Amino acid sequence: MTDLTNLGVAAIRDGVRNGSFTAREVAEGFIANVSAAKALNAFLVETPDHALAAADAADAARAKGETLKPLAGVPIGMKDLFCTKGVTTTAASHILAGFTPPYESTVSANLWDAGAGMLGKLNMDQFAMGSSNETSAFGNVISPWRRNDGGNAALAPGGSSGGSSAAIAARLCPAATGTDTGGSIRQPAAFTGISGIKPTYGRCSRWGTIAFASSLDQAGPMARDVRDCAIMLGAMSGFDAKDATSLDLPVPAWEAGLSSDLKGKRVGIPKEYRVDNMPPEIEALWQQGIDWLKDAGAEIVEVSLPHTKYALPAYYIIAPAEASSNLARYDGVRYGLRDLPEGANLQDMYAATRADGFGDEVKRRIMIGTYVLSAGYYDAYFTQASKIRTLIARDFEQAWAKCDVLLTPTAPSAAFALGEKSADPIAMYLNDVFTVPSSLAGLPAMSVPGGLDHAGLPLGLQIIGKPLDEQGVLNAGLALEERAGFTARAERWW
Amino acid sequence: MSEHQTYTIHGETGDWEVVVGLEVHAQVTSNAKLFSGAATAFGAEPNSQVSLVDAAMPGMLPVPNRECIRQAVRTGMAIDAQINKWSRFDRKNYFYADLPQGYQISQLYHPLVGEGAIDISLDDKNPDQSGKRIGVERIHVEQDAGKLMHDQHPTRSYVDLNRSGVALMEIVSKPDMTSPAEAGAYLRKLRSILRYVGSCDGNMEEGSMRADVNVSVRKAGDPLGTRTETKNVNSVRFVMAVVEQEARRQVEVLEDGGRIVQETRLYDPDRNETRSMRSKEDAHDYRYFPDPDLLPLELDDAFLEECRASLPELPDAKRRRYEALGITPYAAAVLTAEVEAARWFDTLLETGTKPVAAANWTTSELFGALNRTGTDFTTSPVSPTQAAELLGLVADGTLSGSLAKQVFEIMLETGQGAGAVVEERGLKQTSDTGEIERVIAEVMAANEDKVADYRSGKDKLFGFFVGQTMKAMGGKANPGVVNEVLKKVLG
Numbered sequence: 001m002t003d004l005t006n007l008g009v010a011a012i013r014d015g016v017r018n019g020s021f022t023a024r025e026v027a028e029g030f031i032a033n034v035s036a037a038k039a040l041n042a043f044l045v046e047t048p049d050h051a052l053a054a055a056d057a058a059d060a061a062r063a064k065g066e067t068l069k070p071l072a073g074v075p076i077g078m079k080d081l082f083c084t085k086g087v088t089t090t091a092a093s094h095i096l097a098g099f100t101p102p103y104e105s106t107v108s109a110n111l112w113d114a115g116a117g118m119l120g121k122l123n124m125d126q127f128a129m130g131s132s133n134e135t136s137a138f139g140n141v142i143s144p145w146r147r148n149d150g151g152n153a154a155l156a157p158g159g160s161s162g163g164s165s166a167a168i169a170a171r172l173c174p175a176a177t178g179t180d181t182g183g184s185i186r187q188p189a190a191f192t193g194i195s196g197i198k199p200t201y202g203r204c205s206r207w208g209t210i211a212f213a214s215s216l217d218q219a220g221p222m223a224r225d226v227r228d229c230a231i232m233l234g235a236m237s238g239f240d241a242k243d244a245t246s247l248d249l250p251v252p253a254w255e256a257g258l259s260s261d262l263k264g265k266r267v268g269i270p271k272e273y274r275v276d277n278m279p280p281e282i283e284a285l286w287q288q289g290i291d292w293l294k295d296a297g298a299e300i301v302e303v304s305l306p307h308t309k310y311a312l313p314a315y316y317i318i319a320p321a322e323a324s325s326n327l328a329r330y331d332g333v334r335y336g337l338r339d340l341p342e343g344a345n346l347q348d349m350y351a352a353t354r355a356d357g358f359g360d361e362v363k364r365r366i367m368i369g370t371y372v373l374s375a376g377y378y379d380a381y382f383t384q385a386s387k388i389r390t391l392i393a394r395d396f397e398q399a400w401a402k403c404d405v406l407l408t409p410t411a412p413s414a415a416f417a418l419g420e421k422s423a424d425p426i427a428m429y430l431n432d433v434f435t436v437p438s439s440l441a442g443l444p445a446m447s448v449p450g451g452l453d454h455a456g457l458p459l460g461l462q463i464i465g466k467p468l469d470e471q472g473v474l475n476a477g478l479a480l481e482e483r484a485g486f487t488a489r490a491e492r493w494w
Numbered sequence: 495m496s497e498h499q500t501y502t503i504h505g506e507t508g509d510w511e512v513v514v515g516l517e518v519h520a521q522v523t524s525n526a527k528l529f530s531g532a533a534t535a536f537g538a539e540p541n542s543q544v545s546l547v548d549a550a551m552p553g554m555l556p557v558p559n560r561e562c563i564r565q566a567v568r569t570g571m572a573i574d575a576q577i578n579k580w581s582r583f584d585r586k587n588y589f590y591a592d593l594p595q596g597y598q599i600s601q602l603y604h605p606l607v608g609e610g611a612i613d614i615s616l617d618d619k620n621p622d623q624s625g626k627r628i629g630v631e632r633i634h635v636e637q638d639a640g641k642l643m644h645d646q647h648p649t650r651s652y653v654d655l656n657r658s659g660v661a662l663m664e665i666v667s668k669p670d671m672t673s674p675a676e677a678g679a680y681l682r683k684l685r686s687i688l689r690y691v692g693s694c695d696g697n698m699e700e701g702s703m704r705a706d707v708n709v710s711v712r713k714a715g716d717p718l719g720t721r722t723e724t725k726n727v728n729s730v731r732f733v734m735a736v737v738e739q740e741a742r743r744q745v746e747v748l749e750d751g752g753r754i755v756q757e758t759r760l761y762d763p764d765r766n767e768t769r770s771m772r773s774k775e776d777a778h779d780y781r782y783f784p785d786p787d788l789l790p791l792e793l794d795d796a797f798l799e800e801c802r803a804s805l806p807e808l809p810d811a812k813r814r815r816y817e818a819l820g821i822t823p824y825a826a827a828v829l830t831a832e833v834e835a836a837r838w839f840d841t842l843l844e845t846g847t848k849p850v851a852a853a854n855w856t857t858s859e860l861f862g863a864l865n866r867t868g869t870d871f872t873t874s875p876v877s878p879t880q881a882a883e884l885l886g887l888v889a890d891g892t893l894s895g896s897l898a899k900q901v902f903e904i905m906l907e908t909g910q911g912a913g914a915v916v917e918e919r920g921l922k923q924t925s926d927t928g929e930i931e932r933v934i935a936e937v938m939a940a941n942e943d944k945v946a947d948y949r950s951g952k953d954k955l956f957g958f959f960v961g962q963t964m965k966a967m968g969g970k971a972n973p974g975v976v977n978e979v980l981k982k983v984l985g
Contacts, residue, residue, distance in 0.1 A: 082553075083552060083553045089552070091552070096552065099552070101551070101552070101553075102546075103546060103551070105553060206553075206555060206787075207553065207554070207555050208553040208554075209553050210552045210553050211552075211553065211787075213786070214786035214787045215786035241557065242555060242557060243555050243557070244555065244556065244557045244558065244787060244788050244789055245787065245788075245789060321783060322783075322786050324587075324781075325585050325587050325596070325597050325781070325783070327596075328587060328589065328595065328596020328597060329550040329552070329594060329595050329596050331589060331596060333591060333594070333653070334549055334550070334551075334594060335551070335552075346590075346591055347589075350589055370781065373587070373781035373782075373783050374779055374781060375779045375781075378781075378782075378783070382783060
């Protein structure tokens, strides 16, 4: 019998429906993989009972001849940024030590309603702030991938959704939730040879998802291929009256709309994304991607996004500004960590709790954010950054007059070694250079694996689409996926 | 509108003028909070009206409550203010134990309501001649904070989040007031308008309305002086006291060669003085920025039309309507000051009762009776219908003024209708000329000396004969008929 944990979402769903195997067998397979992969540190909490209960419900429904739900029998991983009722949720931070939400986030609730089960809560960069998973308070996730140079350097799985990317790449789950504020779905997907899509801002409710930067945060799925992403995204999306920024629009049938025929479509190549010092392998892959999309029938056009170079500085003002305010609620009063030194007053308690509870990167961003919002600096930083954001959105709007989607690399490099960039925050921030502009503009964007670099590590290609055109993004992604024929996987060492 | 007498403080170096601006926080009348579905009733058990949003649990999001926005828009319309169809919420960031989010959602940069005005009067007897227009800078909506309780435990403080997230309107006046009386009149008028509109219950004791009082002083013709802000003053009387005390204090400081520090102060009603709370130097940097959890608030024409259509007749319009019915300006002002009285009186007018008689009776008899019985117009022992019946009996001559008073007293005691009282107690007025002539003849016979005096020119004795006749008839004689017959027989 085939190893069921080699199957993706669609294959599991279809197999459970047609009785090729039971949902319980699937769940048990993944549960075994999870418990055998502690070395990856991908899971913060394991919830085998949740996965088994959902599996048994799927099997029971099938036995009774009921119509199975869209994700019946599919066990998934849940990024620890999503509040899960009765299951510890910490955003990988000490400040939420022991916090067990009495409520379920809308996105996770949607997934359970669709029949999915939860294998556990996935490790991540603390409060989703990071690109390598090294800011987790519970130890970094280690990528299942290794360089083929004979060395054993532990590699970053990307971030912040690094637990999600590593778990999928290592076959610990067929799909997982991620969140993307400046690239936190796309960059880890690229680093681990999987797919991931950040939908249009507002598609997935933010209710119950621990906030990093509210105007940018957007949930999305990560999975092994484009179809699985489409299925997952369909289950996660939808209007939610509890989120004032939620889009009150019907959820399109993305899976049914999948087509890799790009005849009549125009693909834009933004010239400003040819950054200095881009590794030749990334250049080459980008060119390969252009050829693949041409082959799929698309017309290739060069476009200009003139304000691209300002995107990263604007992002690293806006996101920390919002974070500095969003994270003010972690004060030791109502939940999570409380550090109350002997004789402490209220201010002392705040200071001690927050000094203890937040990691260095979180503190760094709170301080940057507090600074850029301060009297005397607000106009020079926050107002300017907000204007740049508007200009970046306008760049994209003008590009849409010439093309339907954009093709770019996902990240400027393959996965780097843990520790390689952690001492230099700026080098780390530069990793987001291709993903941040579309986040600032709230556009749908996805990463699909394109190939391997000289060291045998995955590289990703990014498709950026018009607002609400997830279908166009998925279809272009599918065209790349079919032509890339990416089958490489990390050799098991854990 | 004429100038009233200028309020000045006579200092050692000359006369000082006072400049006052008020920022009034008015709790919006709504069943639910501004951004959460939690209830807002006053006096509930601590922390019994707290949603996950109000407690700022991780991942919780604010969703604007349309009813709160509607009430603020209606309030803006009631003071003739510009309504901004596009407004936005900002976060005001600071740490405190009564503020779970670590920020208050407010509107700094783009408030819901722009400039408007409130007309005040300083003399109820001459409301139109003693009026002044006080500008309103803006009205914005914002969240209230929770409440700290320091008296529950010897070493600990407790937090009650029931009020956390409740919707407030902050109504910011221009610095257009120049005396304690104007500040008091402004606050009373604002309260009256809010209560007419129904957007705030105006209950200052329960904290649903409180004022931050900005005061500065200057010599006539000088530019504005440095102001202080006295926070959370919770009665009209205290607001007037703050203006008076704070102005006097500032004059003393300045005349002693000191300078006024821009600062936040607190009012101590027990000692009738203001005290420094914190100066500008250690003021918070609130780091205001647009709340990224909320989209800009955009109002469409249909919504605004509905808001406008739902506005009641406002106090000034009502007062002018009453005046046009012949009611004196004073009575009209008294009747329209409080919405409950005005509503009660409107119902009385709807019965067809003559406006002037109705106004006179309501302001003299009913107001007095309510005072005496410790009731008000919402708990009035006499309904407008009952009052109409009583006044009807006066109008048709069944009751004289003094009989009406007697009947009203009995109505207050028994709750009976006027007709029933008259019937049961035989208090009906008599216009029977024969009966009146007979009694007058008796009175004249018993007072022959006074008849002679009257006839020799002591006109003033006429009243004596009226009184004696009425007394002899137990107050039931029609005074008009008595007068008429007396004039005839006394010659």
